[in-house]
Amino acid sequence: MTSPAPLLYESHCHTPLCHHAIGLPTDYAQVAERRGLRGIIFTCHCPLPEGISAHVRMAPERFEDYIALVADAREKFAGRVDVRLGLESDYYPGVEPWLEKLHARVPLHHVLGSVHTQVPDYRARFFRGDWFDYQQIYFDHLAEAAETGLYDTLAHPDLVKNESPGDWQLARIEPYIQRALDRVAATGVAMELNTSGVNKAFPEMNPGRRMLELMHERGIPVVLGADAHRPERVADGYAIALRQLADVGYREISFYLDRRRQTVPIPAALASLP
Numbered sequence: 001m002t003s004p005a006p007l008l009y010e011s012h013c014h015t016p017l018c019h020h021a022i023g024l025p026t027d028y029a030q031v032a033e034r035r036g037l038r039g040i041i042f043t044c045h046c047p048l049p050e051g052i053s054a055h056v057r058m059a060p061e062r063f064e065d066y067i068a069l070v071a072d073a074r075e076k077f078a079g080r081v082d083v084r085l086g087l088e089s090d091y092y093p094g095v096e097p098w099l100e101k102l103h104a105r106v107p108l109h110h111v112l113g114s115v116h117t118q119v120p121d122y123r124a125r126f127f128r129g130d131w132f133d134y135q136q137i138y139f140d141h142l143a144e145a146a147e148t149g150l151y152d153t154l155a156h157p158d159l160v161k162n163e164s165p166g167d168w169q170l171a172r173i174e175p176y177i178q179r180a181l182d183r184v185a186a187t188g189v190a191m192e193l194n195t196s197g198v199n200k201a202f203p204e205m206n207p208g209r210r211m212l213e214l215m216h217e218r219g220i221p222v223v224l225g226a227d228a229h230r231p232e233r234v235a236d237g238y239a240i241a242l243r244q245l246a247d248v249g250y251r252e253i254s255f256y257l258d259r260r261r262q263t264v265p266i267p268a269a270l271a272s273l274p
């Protein structure tokens with residue numbers, strides 16, 4: 001019996017350079033091969049200026065090491081798994097010039113835009129004592145991130161729900177989500193369905209089903225990512241995620257290579273997984 005040809009990519013995963021992930025890129029690539037993926041795009045946490053949240057990201061002077069680490073895995077898995085270099089770049093107002101320079105240093109295949117509400121530096125700057133207010137700021141920043149033109153995909157685009165799960169009331173925040181999604185849709189930037197959400201404080205994928213419906217209504221493309229911080233999580237939950245996307249009306253799944261969006265029909269994507 002021959003297994004179907006691999007079609008999918010892991011579009012969001014990490015390396016030990018960010019200080020909170022384990023395993024070498026070659027270990028991740030090995031899991032990608034076993035899980036029937038065509039490729040894997042490393043998107044580790046970008047360096048930031050002024051020591052901002054330095055404990056959870058690669059240091060600026062390690063950026064070249066990151067490039068070399070991914071290049072090594074690419075070479076070792078040539079002909080087996082298509083290993084590519086990407087980046088998960090934080091967004092907050094004012095970071096744009098830094099990221100413009102950083103993204104121009106090396107050809108990247110996929111750039112994720114992330115608003116990380118759990119990072120102490122971000123929280124110190126934008127949390128004003130009210131979680132509903134923080135949720136509004138989050139979605140405003142998410143839309144702003146799309147509008148910068150710096151990103152291909154917005155990562156885990158309802159991450160803020162994990163900040164204070166008891167304060168996450170979808171009906172209350174939905175009008176703000178809708179306005180943010182209108183802005184995102186106007187840019188053409190994709191959004192991620194991040195399967196790691198099931199392991200977080202508000203245990204469902206990021207985003208949840210209702211937000212996926214709102215994204216679908218606006219024609220926003222979806223990129224799948226497991227956000228693996230250890231090799232075993234590569235492509236974790238992909239089949240469940242694909243079925244949920246089909247259920248809300250999506251017909252195709254996207255990923256980026258050379259920063260250009262590629263698509264695979266969801267039935268073919270599902271059939272490609274062992």
Ligand SMILES: [Zn+2]
Binds near residue numbers: 014018020045229
């Ligand atoms: Zn991380």
Ligand SMILES: [Zn+2]
Binds near residue numbers: 088114116
């Ligand atoms: Zn992230």
